[in-house]
Amino acid sequence: MFEKSQRPKKRLFLALVLISVLLLAGVVYLLWHIMAPGLGNISSYLPAIVGGLILLLLVFSLFALFLMALVVAGVPLFRLFQGMAWKFVNVFFPLAVFFGRLFNIGKERIERSFIALSNHLFQQKKIIVAPERLLLLLPHCLQRGDCPYKITQDVDNCRQCGGCRIGDLLRICRAYGVNMAVAPGGTLARKAVMSIRPKAVLAVACERDLTSGIQDVFPLPAFGVLNERPNGPCFNTVVDTQLVEKTIRRIIGRGDDYGKPA
Numbered sequence: 001m002f003e004k005s006q007r008p009k010k011r012l013f014l015a016l017v018l019i020s021v022l023l024l025a026g027v028v029y030l031l032w033h034i035m036a037p038g039l040g041n042i043s044s045y046l047p048a049i050v051g052g053l054i055l056l057l058l059v060f061s062l063f064a065l066f067l068m069a070l071v072v073a074g075v076p077l078f079r080l081f082q083g084m085a086w087k088f089v090n091v092f093f094p095l096a097v098f099f100g101r102l103f104n105i106g107k108e109r110i111e112r113s114f115i116a117l118s119n120h121l122f123q124q125k126k127i128i129v130a131p132e133r134l135l136l137l138l139p140h141c142l143q144r145g146d147c148p149y150k151i152t153q154d155v156d157n158c159r160q161c162g163g164c165r166i167g168d169l170l171r172i173c174r175a176y177g178v179n180m181a182v183a184p185g186g187t188l189a190r191k192a193v194m195s196i197r198p199k200a201v202l203a204v205a206c207e208r209d210l211t212s213g214i215q216d217v218f219p220l221p222a223f224g225v226l227n228e229r230p231n232g233p234c235f236n237t238v239v240d241t242q243l244v245e246k247t248i249r250r251i252i253g254r255g256d257d258y259g260k261p262a
């Protein structure tokens with residue numbers, strides 16, 4: 001999906017989170033330093049208690065960051081630690097974007113890094129679900145713009161005419177018994193997840209929608225595949241159907257790997 005030079009770097013997100021944690025720690029320390037005399041007036045123990053809590057939070061954040069670094073390095077972790085790293089990735093995303101802006105790093109680059117890291121965690125956790133508990137969630141822009149059939153209510157309305165990738169993906173989903181839904185926006189995507197109640201989601205979308213979608217459905221595991229936009233955003237987009245099929249096979253336990261990194 002990406003040329004080698006365009007491959008999203010998981011380390012970018014990691015570096016931004018580290019900077020965020022350290023800067024936040026500096027700000028909180030300053031605040032504590034200013035507030036300490038006032039706290040001391042209330043109780044002589046209070047500055048130490050508040051300072052201790054702040055230190056505990058910092059140590060915990062650095063530990064979670066260390067776990068994330070281990071995950072990126074490919075070190076196998078206990079399930080509990082994998083879960084912690086996953087939670088941390090999601091919680092710290094807004095901060096990474098905020099500090100990325102300060103360093104003039106484009107939001108899209110950070111989103112790609114986030115998706116790559118999130119997918120990496122998904123793979124590390126070796127998530128495998130039954131086909132009927134997997135949902136392939138697709139964006140409406142994959143449907144050809146002039147297609148007269150309404151597929152957002154019911155994907156079975158697609159005639160599989162070959163005009164866009166929806167037909168191919170529907171064929172793949174039917175072959176494996178996997179659920180498929182096409183959503184024009186986040187609200188309907190959430191509705192599809194609520195009604196199908198999958199155990200894992202394989203989502204295709206652009207950087208922005210994938211990032212918000214992965215965070216929306218968290219802690220439900222979601223693997224993201226980026227769509228390609230030869231006609232610009234939100235119109236007649238395409239996706240590598242072989243990569244989607246490979247990923248489906250892996251998630252339902254019929255393949256050896258997840259294909260190329262998304």
Ligand code: SF4
Binds near residue numbers: 164
């Ligand atoms: S495959 Fe054909 S019928 Fe199905 S959504 Fe695409 S254009 Fe419409």
